[in-house]
Amino acid sequence: MPLKSAAVIGLGLFGRSLAKKLAELGAEVMAVDKDEALVEEIKDFVASAITADLTNEKALIDSGVCDAECVVVAIGEGIESSVLITALLQKHGAKKIVARSHSELHARVLTALGAKRTFDPEEEMGKVLAEELYAPDFVGRIRLSTGQEVIEFEAPKPFVGKTVQELQLREKYHLNIIAIKRRKADEENQFEINQLPRPGDLVLSGDVIVAIGPQDAARRFEAVLAEGHGG
Known part of the structure; x- marks a missing residue:
């Protein structure tokens, strides 16, 4: 509440x-x-x-x-x-x-x-800034008390044009995609949200992907993005 x-x-x-x-x-x-x-x-x-x-x-x-x-x-x-x-x-x-x-x-x-x-506040802000600098492609993250983490990140180039199934985030990184946010045409910072996307749904340039998984899995995925991979 x-x-x-x-x-x-x-x-x-x-x-x-x-x-x-x-x-x-x-x-x-x-x-x-x-x-x-x-x-x-x-x-x-x-x-x-x-x-x-x-x-x-x-x-x-x-x-x-x-x-x-x-x-x-x-x-x-x-x-x-x-x-x-x-x-x-x-x-x-x-x-x-x-x-x-x-x-x-x-x-x-x-x-x-x-x-x-x-x-x-200074310590917590320092941690947030460090994470943003380390993984600038990440839009946001929420840590859950269950040990899971929800992450948002803009689709990197290797993801663009692939389907949700082809990304294999679960198989490769133990992350599950729970939503894809797509910017509305001519409306800055406004998104259409595709909740629980289907395996055949395409990822387009500029899409923001929302995924959930164990915190250690999210960290490993951050490292992959930071290195410019992810495909």
Whole structure:
């Protein structure tokens, strides 16, 4: 189910971006920071924005952040503050706490205090950029908790003009094609989606192929594409 409500604590560049995007996606967002200027900057983009120092237990209770379906502690500086706020959120019954970490030790402490997930935006962005640089033909990827990975990639030249069956992605790479996205004529970034394509369906130049398979298989296929092969 989509997230219905969220509270974002800490409105630095990352926190503001997160709060705005969640609101844009349809969640009811409460944005909180002790800096009034940052709160003023975001108030028109979210359901509510309040100025408060949530290291103060009474302020945290009065703010109502614990009523949100998910609370994100997005504080960019001040490890002590993020630790204290996470502990107070857990104490007062926050349903799901996601917290920004600055080191492996910080992440372990936050997890021990009740954070369901920790993240380091710079580290995660570094990994994403590395993957994009390593395999620039990949449009996107989604890792699943089952150990599978969904990948999107633009059809390389050796694929063009072949049928799904002739590609032999399952036999060669243990990947199953689940969709082919074809750009609509004269409509930039608009696609017609052929879900579960048939063995005889052709791959054309510019098609984006969506496939699923084990993560290690996806990695091997990335290496093949990076070398300019794939046929």
